[in-house]
Amino acid sequence: MDAVIKKFMPPSAYMEKPVTDRPTEAEAEAAVRTLLRWTGDNPDREGLVDTPKRVVKAYREMFGGYDKCPAEELGRTFEEVAGYDDLVLVKDITFHSHCEHHMVPIIGKAHVGYLPDGKVVGLSKIARVVDIFAQRLQTQEAMTAQIAGVIQDVLNPRGVAVMLEAEHMCMAMRGIRKEGSTTLTSTFTGVFKDTPEEQVRFVTMVRGGRG
Ligand SMILES: Nc1nc2c(ncn2[C@@H]2O[C@H](COP(=O)(O)OP(=O)(O)OP(=O)(O)O)[C@@H](O)[C@H]2O)c(=O)[nH]1
Numbered sequence: 001m002d003a004v005i006k007k008f009m010p011p012s013a014y015m016e017k018p019v020t021d022r023p024t025e026a027e028a029e030a031a032v033r034t035l036l037r038w039t040g041d042n043p044d045r046e047g048l049v050d051t052p053k054r055v056v057k058a059y060r061e062m063f064g065g066y067d068k069c070p071a072e073e074l075g076r077t078f079e080e081v082a083g084y085d086d087l088v089l090v091k092d093i094t095f096h097s098h099c100e101h102h103m104v105p106i107i108g109k110a111h112v113g114y115l116p117d118g119k120v121v122g123l124s125k126i127a128r129v130v131d132i133f134a135q136r137l138q139t140q141e142a143m144t145a146q147i148a149g150v151i152q153d154v155l156n157p158r159g160v161a162v163m164l165e166a167e168h169m170c171m172a173m174r175g176i177r178k179e180g181s182t183t184l185t186s187t188f189t190g191v192f193k194d195t196p197e198e199q200v201r202f203v204t205m206v207r208g209g210r211g
């Protein structure tokens with residue numbers, strides 16, 4: 001379990017040379033002040049005086065996933081509920097993340113299913129795992145793989161299926177400016193990977209069908 005926990009800690013936790021020079025809050029606030037000046041605004045005007053503090057506080061929350069371990073969240077499991085070994089699907093888990101290219105929001109929904117093999121986990125823990133990965137700088141592909149990976153490694157189920165659908169604000173607010181386009185990513189492990197019918201059942205249930 002220790003190895004699994006280590007694998008899913010934020011990069012700074014397992015790099016050979018961990019990040020030891022994490023800036024202080026004061027330094028982060030100074031950086032925000034610099035950005036404010038760079039936009040052309042005046043950081044000393046009344047409306048902006050407290051903005052660096054607020055931004056740093058907001059970032060602490062929005063990037064809180066760097067200080068949490070998703071494998072730990074899944075650590076408390078219970079024996080399979082008697083007589084049930086079929087698909088557990090938690091769908092429409094809303095998330096807010098930020099793309100690693102522009103640090104602009106990615107807003108979407110995650111659908112996470114697994115086929116238990118002796119171990120089940122509290123449903124809220126699945127949503128917690130989604131949040132932890134969302135609260136780091138991401139690509140949608142990496143986030144999809146990370147959610148599936150940690151569930152597979154910790155619960156060792158017969159299979160995991162993860163689908164994310166999200167809008168990337170970096171494609172809406174700037175650049176190509178395509179409002180409303182959605183990106184879908186999915187990944188499958190175990191039985192889902194090997195059995196196309198199981199993938200179809202997962203997608204059908206995500207879409208509201210009976211599977
Ligand atoms: N594959 C992938 N690409 C992403 C994701 N989020 C943002 N991007 C893309 O990352 C790319 C970065 O491209 P660059 O050409 O380096 O940066 P850019 O000049 O800001 O690109 P434009 O957005 O096209 O203006 C863009 O095409 C984004 O749409 C993601 O989650 N996955």
Ligand SMILES: [Zn+2]
Pocket residue numbers: 099100101102103104168170171
């Ligand atoms: Zn982006």
